[in-house]
Amino acid sequence: MIEQPKMVKICDVIEESAGVKTFFFKANLDFVPGQFIMVWIPLIDEKPFTISYIQQDIMGISVLRCGAFTTALHKKKVGDLIGIRGPYGEGFDLQTGSNVCVAGGGIGMASLATLVDRLSAATVLHGARTASEIIYQKRFQGMKLCTDDGSVGFRGTTVDLLRELLKTQTFERVYTCGPEKMMYKVVELCKNHGIDCEVSLDRYMKCGFGICGQCDCSGQRVCIEGPVFNTAELNTMNDFGKITILKTGERVNIHSTASRNEVLLY
Numbered sequence: 001m002i003e004q005p006k007m008v009k010i011c012d013v014i015e016e017s018a019g020v021k022t023f024f025f026k027a028n029l030d031f032v033p034g035q036f037i038m039v040w041i042p043l044i045d046e047k048p049f050t051i052s053y054i055q056q057d058i059m060g061i062s063v064l065r066c067g068a069f070t071t072a073l074h075k076k077k078v079g080d081l082i083g084i085r086g087p088y089g090e091g092f093d094l095q096t097g098s099n100v101c102v103a104g105g106g107i108g109m110a111s112l113a114t115l116v117d118r119l120s121a122a123t124v125l126h127g128a129r130t131a132s133e134i135i136y137q138k139r140f141q142g143m144k145l146c147t148d149d150g151s152v153g154f155r156g157t158t159v160d161l162l163r164e165l166l167k168t169q170t171f172e173r174v175y176t177c178g179p180e181k182m183m184y185k186v187v188e189l190c191k192n193h194g195i196d197c198e199v200s201l202d203r204y205m206k207c208g209f210g211i212c213g214q215c216d217c218s219g220q221r222v223c224i225e226g227p228v229f230n231t232a233e234l235n236t237m238n239d240f241g242k243i244t245i246l247k248t249g250e251r252v253n254i255h256s257t258a259s260r261n262e263v264l265l266y
């Protein structure tokens with residue numbers, strides 16, 4: 001049976017950075033970090049977002065404004081209603097030791113935020129193009145930052161910063177979310193160091209529960225088998241880092257598309 005969206009009232013809105021707002025609402029979902037919910041704005045559309053905050057019975061989604069849907073969401077105020085259904089998908093594997101790294105690029109940090117809450121001893125890296133695009137700086141005080149322009153933290157990308165760290169230390173596992181080209185490089189770097197990764201993939205989604213095929217990545221439905229995949233699974237997925245599927249269904253080379261992350265964040 002298709003789950004109907006449940007309408008929830010926005011109870012708080014905070015600005016995380018120049019282009020990112022977090023919307024809080026009352027909900028008590030059984031959510032595993034890495035899963036996602038479908039958010040519905042009546043008469044506009046429905047899109048996947050991860051839960052980025054869990055505070056007892058209040059949950060939050062952090063949204064980068066980059067297109068029609070997210071612009072409409074950014075106009076929402078306290079008291080407005082949005083529809084939610086889910087959570088869906090497979091989240092991160094939390095059965096791990098404490099020596100792990102969480103590496104987020106741009107808005108990808110939202111998908112990792114509740115994971116960081118759970119893995120309190122993790123080394124956390126967050127990269128953006130410039131200081132004003134960094135999110136959660138106060139929330140995760142020990143977070144190591146990097147920016148392309150060097151305006152805060154290490155000058156370089158998240159991959160560059162991880163490469164630097166791996167010169168002197170290692171990790172049991174690296175969790176990552178961000179632009180797919182970045183995640184591909186993180187996985188390749190970690191393979192060279194014998195470190196397993198867990199990656200949260202972003203594919204255009206329509207149904208969110210496995211029937212439309214829109215979110216296919218080499219035969220895996222990102223909304224059901226993913227969005228989190230590990231290195232062994234990614235090794236069998238030739239589309240990872242190479243091919244994505246547009247809203248029209250057209251398969252395109254990831255390197256030839258201007259993804260939302262690159263438009264604003266990388």
Ligand SMILES: Cc1cc2nc3c(=O)[nH]c(=O)nc-3n(C[C@H](O)[C@H](O)[C@H](O)COP(=O)(O)OP(=O)(O)OC[C@H]3O[C@@H](n4cnc5c(N)ncnc54)[C@H](O)[C@@H]3O)c2cc1C
Pocket residue numbers: 035036047048049050051052061062063064065066067068069070071107110111201202203204205227244257258259260261263
């Ligand atoms: C599992 C999952 C979790 C997500 N969690 C979050 C989250 O926590 N916060 C958040 O801000 N966003 C998240 N997203 C992305 C979100 O669902 C929207 O797709 C995105 O914000 C674009 O919204 P839009 O309709 O406003 O922009 P659109 O008009 O759809 O797109 C704006 C621009 O981005 C490009 N674009 C859109 N989608 C993709 C894509 N999948 N790959 C490459 N380029 C694309 C478009 O071509 C266009 O250039 C998540 C996506 C997935 C699959």
Ligand code: FES
Pocket residue numbers: 204205206207208209210211212213214215216221222223224
């Ligand atoms: S979004 Fe429809 S199958 Fe995944």
